[in-house]
Amino acid sequence: MECHLMLALPILQLLLNHINPCTAAAASSSKVNTEYIKTSCSVTLYPKLCYTSLSIYAGKIKTSPKVLAHTALNVTLRATKATSAVINRCSKVHGLKPIEVAATLDCVEEISDALDELRKSIGELGHAVKGSRSFLFQISDIQTWVSAALTDEDTCLDGFDEPKLNGRVETIVRREITKIAHLTSNALALINNYASN
Numbered sequence: 001m002e003c004h005l006m007l008a009l010p011i012l013q014l015l016l017n018h019i020n021p022c023t024a025a026a027a028s029s030s031k032v033n034t035e036y037i038k039t040s041c042s043v044t045l046y047p048k049l050c051y052t053s054l055s056i057y058a059g060k061i062k063t064s065p066k067v068l069a070h071t072a073l074n075v076t077l078r079a080t081k082a083t084s085a086v087i088n089r090c091s092k093v094h095g096l097k098p099i100e101v102a103a104t105l106d107c108v109e110e111i112s113d114a115l116d117e118l119r120k121s122i123g124e125l126g127h128a129v130k131g132s133r134s135f136l137f138q139i140s141d142i143q144t145w146v147s148a149a150l151t152d153e154d155t156c157l158d159g160f161d162e163p164k165l166n167g168r169v170e171t172i173v174r175r176e177i178t179k180i181a182h183l184t185s186n187a188l189a190l191i192n193n194y195a196s197n
């Protein structure tokens, strides 16, 4: 038994020596990654939403401004798709007033345009290589499209900016659109950040 213990101890020591530094290194690199997201999100208008929506991808983003911007667009696209589905359902709710139906259908249209613009932006960002000759044109296109998506979302919200429109559907549509507008605004700030530094 004593003999076993003597053999086991050095092995244990070896394991401890090797495991501890590794886990410590992994933990500190993941801290670097989440800190990077926190710092980058501080340039956005909605830093809290930015951090909560992106920090789960910290391991993939690491400290890359491009992957950060790309992930922000992906997250925005996914949320916008979900919102689009919700608003589609809202437009079919029975008993809506004609003015509500009109505003909701306008939104369905605007959000569909926003989806196209976000998809185009994601495609273009995938091809953009910083330092290449076409980079500035590509970034400028992406900025234009993401800004257009933001405008579409604002236009949808404007359609609900009527004291008469204060029912349940309006509350849902406003909440949903406001969230994706904030995500879109953040994505645009992160794209600008990627383009400039």
Ligand SMILES: *[C@@H]1O[C@H](CO)[C@@H](O)[C@H](O)[C@H]1NC(C)=O
Binding pocket: 067, 070, 071, 074
């Ligand atoms: C963005 O989404 C696409 C499609 O789902 C995926 O293939 C890609 O890896 C994602 N990119 C990032 C940076 O998250």
